Amino acid sequence: MLRPPNGQQRTKAWGGGKPGGQRFSREELRGALLGQQIQAYFQPQHCATTGVLRGAEVLARWHRPDGSVLAPAEFLPAIEREGLLESLTDYMLSCAFDCIAAEERESTLLMAVNVPARVATGVHWAQSVADHAYHAGVDPGRVVIEITEDGGELCNPALAGAVAQLRLRGFNCAIDDFGSGDSSLDRLLQVPFNELKINRSMLVEARAHAHARCLLASTIAMARQMVATVVVEGVETYMDLDMVRSLGCHNTQGYLHSRAMPKAEYVKYIAQQNLAGLGMRTG
Numbered sequence: 662m663l664r665p666p667n668g669q670q671r672t673k674a675w676g677g678g679k680p681g682g683q684r685f686s687r688e689e690l691r692g693a694l695l696g697q698q699i700q701a702y703f704q705p706q707h708c709a710t711t712g713v714l715r716g717a718e719v720l721a722r723w724h725r726p727d728g729s730v731l732a733p734a735e736f737l738p739a740i741e742r743e744g745l746l747e748s749l750t751d752y753m754l755s756c757a758f759d760c761i762a763a764e765e766r767e768s769t770l771l772m773a774v775n776v777p778a779r780v781a782t783g784v785h786w787a788q789s790v791a792d793h794a795y796h797a798g799v800d801p802g803r804v805v806i807e808i809t810e811d812g813g814e815l816c817n818p819a820l821a822g823a824v825a826q827l828r829l830r831g832f833n834c835a836i837d838d839f840g841s842g843d844s845s846l847d848r849l850l851q852v853p854f855n856e857l858k859i860n861r862s863m864l865v866e867a868r869a870h871a872h873a874r875c876l877l878a879s880t881i882a883m884a885r886q887m888v889a890t891v892v893v894e895g896v897e898t899y900m901d902l903d904m905v906r907s908l909g910c911h912n913t914q915g916y917l918h919s920r921a922m923p924k925a926e927y928v929k930y931i932a933q934q935n936l937a938g939l940g941m942r943t944g
Contacts, residue, residue, distance in 0.1 A: 683731075685739040693736075694745065694752055699723045701756035702921035705930060706773070706892060706914045709906040714934040716771030718807070718914060719757045720921045721749070750780045754790065757804065758797040760924060770931065773805035775837060778816040781808055787826035794832075801831035805856060810838045814847045821852045828853055835892070839880065849887065857884040861895025861915070867904065878908045885909055 693699050703717040723731040740749050757772040764770065780786065794801050806827055808820065824834045835856035839845055849857070859880060866873035884891045893905045896915035905913060919930065 683735050683739065685736060685743075687743040687745070690736070690740055690743055690745055693723055694748055698725065699749070699752070700923065701753060701760070702923055703760070703927035704914060704921040705918045705927075706771070706912050707918050709893075709902065709910045709913045713938065714770065714931065715912050716773065716803075716805075717927060718773040718921075719753055719760075719775070721753060722921075746777060747780050750774075750776055751793075754793060755797075756924075758794060758799045760927075761799045761803055762797055764931075769803065771803050771805055771833070773807050773835065775807050775809055777809050778811050778820050781806070781820055781823040783819040784822045784826045787823040787830070790827065790832070791830040801827075802833070805833040805835055807835045807837040807856075807858060808848075808852075808854075810836070810841050810845065810848075817848055817851045820848070824852045824854060828855065833890075835890075839884075855888050856890040856892065857888050858892045858894060859884075859910075864893055864895045864901060864905065868901070874904070877905075881905070881908045881910055 699721055700723075702720045702722050704720055705717050706715040707713065708715055721733050723736050725731060737749075740746055754774055754776075757774045761768075761770075761772050790806070791801065794804065806824075808824070827834050833856055834852075834854050835858050836845070836849055836852070836854045837858045838860040839849070839857050841860045841862065857880075859877070863873070863877055863880070867877040881891050881893075890911050891909070892912045892914060893910045894914040896902055896905065896913040896917045898917060901915070902913060902917060922930065
């Protein structure tokens, strides 16, 4: 699989899109965060075997005053350039925690949040996340911290401490976009993740090329041996679903299930899934 140019993988955090980015001032970006113009969207994840709703990944969208809606690739480079990456991460964590806290007490749905490796700088940061969840009344077991493939191998020692602390506190921790960065295997060996998320690009290649399918199969097999859970994103058709399910993937995410949606729509989606599940049990 071809790797993106240096830095390109960072544009995936909180929602993906084509890399590039526009020029925005620090004042514009701070105003977008403080004014909640940047909103949390939710893309569902489902069990590959049963189809049961597992939860969702939190993705960012910027609702501009002119009515346009920007994907992260269009503003995340500016966020990073202006030193606001940690502020955006904290905000998205808050959105995820608020959504979990608003659900029914007996809910077990998970919420995945992208965190750049440059932000997850060590035990102190992990402790702040745990404190945040505690004060929000959130069960850490319902949170998946997805560490994006940035920072290179120099980040790995501090990242290992952060993830170990989060795991001890009950959080799930995933290596995100596995294979798209420059330290995938080193990071997987050094950091105690319990989930691995395979990038859409690997699935796209596997649709058309036998060697890419072998690579996907080997990656899933390795992940099942080393970590507890495997998630494949970018699942768009039933053929995609059949393929990754046959290879042993646990959970899937992509347009086959749903595009990312605002919170109100996600709440309705949960209700629909619950009704569908009740119908299957009583039918």
